[in-house]
Amino acid sequence: MKEQQDLIRDISEIRSMMERSTKFLSLSGWAGIMAGVYALAGAFTAYKVFDFNPDEIVYSSSSRGEVATVLVKVFLLAVAILVLAIGTAFYFSNRKAQKRNETMWNATSRRLLINMSVPLITGGLLALVMLSKGLVGLIAPITLIFYGLSLFVASRYTYEDIKILGLVQVALGLASSYFIGYGLIFWALGFGVAHIVYGIYIHVKYDR
Template identity: 85%
Template structure:
């Protein structure tokens, strides 16, 4: 019996070592929670402070210059949310890696970032094309869809649970492409609420 227990423990340790070498497991639930908080705060600021109303902008082209200043503020706000989210993710992931006596930047994390960046870069460039053509209403669903695809791909290199979050983002993006006038609501649901729920789940399952 003891030999069987030792054998099972050895198999479990080997499996754990192989998983650590092939998957990035330093993602922190707190990073997801804070990213969601930033997104919700950004959506609130865009609506309340900058008076950004997607229902008014959906069919607006650049021939109506009164929207340009507002759109620029919203774009800068989105960039600020992105920078804060990335910085927070780096901080919490690095802290978790140190607790596990691991290095955050390794071959696995590089593969993760490279594979995630492909749909993200394509989605970003596509959003710029939509912006240049005045198709403002499609930017929110496009960012949700391509971000969801990047998470789905990332699940191969980190927690499998991220695949579900990716599919949720894609579903929200597709729904938003039909209900274009509710872009800010879908954006807040995807980048805000979904991130917070995912972050809490990851924290409870993996961080504690």
Template identity: 55%
Template sequence: MKNNLDHIRDIAEIRSMMERSSKFMSLSGWAGILAGTYALIGAYIAVKVYNFNPVTVSEATENSGSTGLVQLIILALAVLIMASGTAIFFSYKRAVQRGEKAWNATARRLLSNMAVPLVSGVVLLIFLLTNGLLGLLAPFTLIFYGLALYNAGTFTYKEVKILGLVQLSLGLISTWLISYAIILWAMGFGLAHIIYGIYMHNRYER
């Protein structure tokens, strides 16, 4: 009986080692919580300060001049930089705690699979901006980000894939409900990230 338990324990350890070598397990729930918080603050500023209020595909703001667009782009970049920086910081910190390298072959595979939909999305967003189709910005950021997360879920926790499907679904819904696009964007990038972060922290980090 004791030998059987030892074999089961050995198999579990081998499986754990194989999982660590094939999947990026250093994602932090706190990164999701803070990214969601940044997104909610960014959405509030966009609506209340910069009057970004999508109504139709081509009529997205009360003040959609070049100055207003520059301010929105700066705001979006600030949210992106803070969210990315937070994710990198907590991933590195967690990798150190686990005795692993944060930048390894698995991390490179994860990022390369995220890069395809993200780069495609950036190219399309530039097209939307230059053609005044501002009402589609929020839906398409959700869609391409959701696709990136879904791809990334193959190389990390399965919950990332689920989060990707949530973002993708909200993005597709918002293409039909442009007047609610900002609310749906805040739900996806803000609320969904916070819920995901709390769940991940409680399940994997406590």
């Protein structure tokens, strides 16, 4: 009986070592929670302060000047949120890696970032193209869909649970492409609420 228990323990240790070598397991639930909070605060600011709530796919040339002014402010706000989210993710992930006596930046994390960057950069460039054409109403669907695809790909290199979050983002993006007037709401649901729920789930399941 003892030999069987030792064998099970050894198998578990080997499995854990293999998982650590092939998957990035330093993602922190708190990083997801804080990213969601930043996104909700940004969506609220864009709507209440900048009066940004695109309800059309294409804006007429007569209104593009006014829309462009608002878009500059919203773009700067989005950049600030992105920097905060990345900085927070780095802080919490690095702290978690140190607790596990691991290095956050390794071959696995590099593979994770490289594979995530392909759909992220593609979606970002496509969003910029849509902006240049005045297709403001498609920004929320595009960012949600391509971000969801990047998470789906990333699930191969980190927690498998992140695949569900990716599918949720894609579904919200597709719904947003149909209900154009509610794009900001779908964006807040995807980048805000979904991140908070996912972050709490990861914290309860893996961080504690």
